[in-house]
Amino acid sequence: MCNYCHTPFDGPPPPACPQCGAPYRPQQKVLKIESPAGQAALFGICEELHGAFKGQNRAWLSPNIPLTKVAKLAFFFGLPIEEKMILAIDLSPSNLDVGFIVTCEGLYFRNGNGKRAHLNWSTFLRGPIVLRGSTLTLAEGIMVNLAPTSNPEYAMGFFSELQKLFRAK
Structure with missing residues (x-):
């Protein structure tokens, strides 16, 4: 999934998002406010x-x-x-x-x-x-x-x- 526009990828991620052109970055651990x-x-x-x-x-x-x-x-x-x-x-x-x-x-x-x-x-x-x-x-x-x-x-x-x-x- 693209980190910027959230476009899902089929298969392995491309070097750049096909929708918005943002470079692909592997997902990092993200702080979420869940409690x-x-x-x-x-x-x-x-x-x-x-x-x-x-x-x-x-x-x-x-x-x-x-x-x-x-x-x-x-x-x-x-x-x-x-x-x-x-x-x-x-x-x-x-x-x-x-x-x-x-x-x-x-x-x-x-x-x-x-x-x-x-x-x-x-x-x-x-x-x-x-x-x-x-x-x-x-x-x-x-x-x-x-x-x-x-x-x-x-x-x-x-x-x-x-x-x-x-x-x-």
């Missing part, structure tokens, strides 16, 4: 972050996400049906061009150029977060193009705060 205590801690972090975005009508926190919004967000971000959406944040001036979804598996994001990606918790917690212009660089050099029309500083603050709170819990 009730871990999920409660993650929900607490998301609840704190939700407060910063709530007044702008661009943040949705589980369980108060309308089903129509859940379906739209899952489609736009490529969220697998079996993953539970905890927090969704839209950082774009128009609907869902740039944003993030927090799940127990990790982060899903949509770049300003319309590309979607997934970043598991293990990878997210591994490295620094750097903002250069409108490009946010996360762990292992994973880059998120935030498009000049979005608010890169806000996104930087979101990721930094999430990482800091996550490590403290």
Whole structure:
């Protein structure tokens, strides 16, 4: 299975994903938030972050996400049906061009150029977060193009705060 777009492979993995072109990387042990205590801690972090975005009508926190919004967000971000959406944040001036979804598996994001990606918790917690212009660089050099029309500083603050709170819990 592709680590980025989750396209399944038939037989041995190819050097690159036939769907998105991402280079194949063997599956590594991934941190998942599976225990009730871990999920409660993650929900607490998301609840704190939700407060910063709530007044702008661009943040949705589980369980108060309308089903129509859940379906739209899952489609736009490529969220697998079996993953539970905890927090969704839209950082774009128009609907869902740039944003993030927090799940127990990790982060899903949509770049300003319309590309979607997934970043598991293990990878997210591994490295620094750097903002250069409108490009946010996360762990292992994973880059998120935030498009000049979005608010890169806000996104930087979101990721930094999430990482800091996550490590403290």
